[in-house]
Amino acid sequence: MKYHFFLLLLLVSVFGFSQKSKIDFKAVEKDLKNDKSPYNYDKLIFKYKAYPRSLDTIEAQHLYYGRNFRKDVVSTTDEDFKTLAEAFKTGNFDECIKQGKVLYEKDPTNLDVLLILLKAYDSKKDGDNFMHHLSQFRILTDAIKSSGDGKTEKMPYLVNSVGDEYILLNILNLGKDYTRGSKSVRDGILDIWEKDNDKVYIKVLYIDY
Template sequence: MKYHFFLLFVLFSVFGFSQKSKIDLKTIEKDLKNPKSPYNYEKLIFKYKGYPKSLDSIEAQYLYYGRNFSKDKVRISDERFKGLTEAFKQNNFEDCIKQGKALYDKDPTNLDVLLILLRAYDSLKDGTNFMHHLNQFRSLTEGMKSSGNGTSESTAYVVNSVGDEYILLNILNVGQDYTRSARPSKSGMVDIWEKDGHAIYIRILYFELIN
C-alpha cells in the first residue's frame, strides 16, 4: 500500500462529527492521578491497550492531553526516536517494529510512534496489529479533534505539539494552498490557517514548546 493511500485511509476514514468540549488541563492532570476517578490513568490506559474502540471521546481526551504530564515522553529529537525513523527509512520493518514497540511501551499515546508502527505493520501485511494500533490512533485523534471547532481563537482545536497539528491538518484536509499566521496566547501558540476567507484556528500547548 502506497504511503499516500495509507494516509488517506487512516486520516479520512476516522471521524464523523463529535461533540466539542473545552479542555481543562488542570482537571485532567488531577483526575489522571486520582485512583478513585473514572479517568484515572491506569484505568484508561488499560482500556486503551486492551480494547481502544471502547474509549469514549472524553476518555480519549484524557489520554491524549494527559500525555503532557508524563515523565516518559518520547520526543522526535530523542536519539531513540531517530533510530526508529532510520530503521523505517531503511525498510527494516522488523527492527522498526522492535524499536517502535519499545517506545510505545514508554509512551503509548505518542501519535508519531503510532504512525510509524502502523506503516511498518502495513508493510509486513500484519493486519491484526495494524488494526489494533489504528483503533488507538483513531481514538486519540478523535479526542484531539473534539477539543474545539476551529472557527475562532476561543474555540480553537487544541493540540499537544506541532507534529500533532500537522496530523490534524491532514484530517481536516488543509493543504499547501492555505496560508499560516501565528500569535501567542495565554496557554500556547495559536496558528491561523486561512484560504478564501475561511480560517481554522489551532492552539499548540506550551508544554511541547518549552519542555
Template sequence: MKYIFLLYCLVFSVSGFGQKSKIDFKNIEKNLKDPKSPYNYEKLIFKFKGLPKSLDSIEAQHLYYGRNFRDIVSTEDESFKNLAEAFKNKDWDNSISLGKALYYKDPTNLDVLLILLRSYDAKQDVNNFVHHLSQFRLLTDAIRSSGDGKTEKTAYNVNSMGDEYILLNMMNIGLDYTRSSKELKDGILDAWEKENNKIYIKVLYLGINIKN
C-alpha cells in the same frame, strides 16, 4: 493493504466525530493522578492497550491531553531519531522493533503510532495494523472534539507541532495554505488560511515533562 486506505480511514474517522466539549486541563491532571478516579491513568492505559474501542470520548480526552502532565518520549530523544531513520530507510522490521520499544514507554505518542501503522501496513500485518489504527483514531478524535477550528476561541487543541501537522495532513491542508501565528500564555495559536478557508489550531504549552 494500501496506505491510501489508512488515510481514508483516518479522515473518515475524524470528520465523523461531531461532539465538541470544553477541555478542563486541571481536572484532567487531577483525575489521572487519583487512584480512585475512573479516569486514573493506569486504568485508562490498560483499556487503551487492550481494548481501545471500549474507551469513550471523555476517556480519550484524558489520555490525549493528559500527556501534558506526564513524562513522554521526545522527538529529540536518540531512540526516536533511530526509529525515524529506520522508517525513512523503509527498514520495516527495525521500525517495528524500535517502535514497539517506544510504544511501551509512551503508548499515546501519535508519531510512534503512525510509524507503527505504516510499518505494519508494509508488512501486511492486519491484526497489529487494525489494533493500532483503533488507538490512533481514538486520540485524533479527542483532538477533533476539542473545537471546530473555525474561530480563535474554538481552535483545535494539539499537544505538539508534530500533532498539528498530523491533523493538517488528515484534513488535507498542505503547502498551498499560509500560516500566521501568535503567542498565548499557554501556547501558540496558528491560523492556516487559503482563500476564504481559515483553520485555527492551538499548540498547547502546559509545562510538559520530556523524558530523554
C-alpha cells in the same frame, strides 16, 4: 494491504466524536493521578491498550492531553526516536516494529510512534496489529477534533505539539496552499491557517501553571 488504502484509513474521519467541549487541564491532571477516579491513567491506559474502541470522548481527551503532565513521554529529539525514524526512512520495517514496540510500551499515546508502527505493519501485511493501532490512532486524533471546531479563536483545535498539528492538518486535508499566521496566547501558540476566506485555528499547547 495496499498503501493507498492505508492512507485512506488514516485520513477518513470518524464521526463518533462530534462533541465539542472546553477541556479543564487542571482537572485532567488531577483525575489521572487519582486512583479512585474513573479517569485514572492506569485504568484508561489498560482500556486503551486492550479495547481502544471502548474509550469515550472524555476518556480519550484525558489520555491525549494528559501527556502534558507525564514525565516519561518520548520526544522526537530523543536518540531512541531518531534511531526509529532512521529505520523508517530507510524502509527497514522489521527494525521499525522492533524499536517501535519498545517506544510504544514507554509512551503508548505518542502519535508519531503510532504512525511509524502503522506504516511498518501495513508494509508487512500484518492486518491485526495494523487495525489495532489504527483504532488507537483514531481515538486520539478524534480527541483532538473534539476539543474545538477550529473555526474561531475561541474554539481552536488543541494539540500537544507542532508534530501533532501537522498530523491534524493531514487528517483535515489542509494542503500546502494554506498560509500560516501565528500569535502568542495564554498557555500556547495560536496558528491560523488560511486560504481565501477559509480559516482554521489550531492552538499548540504550552501548559505551565
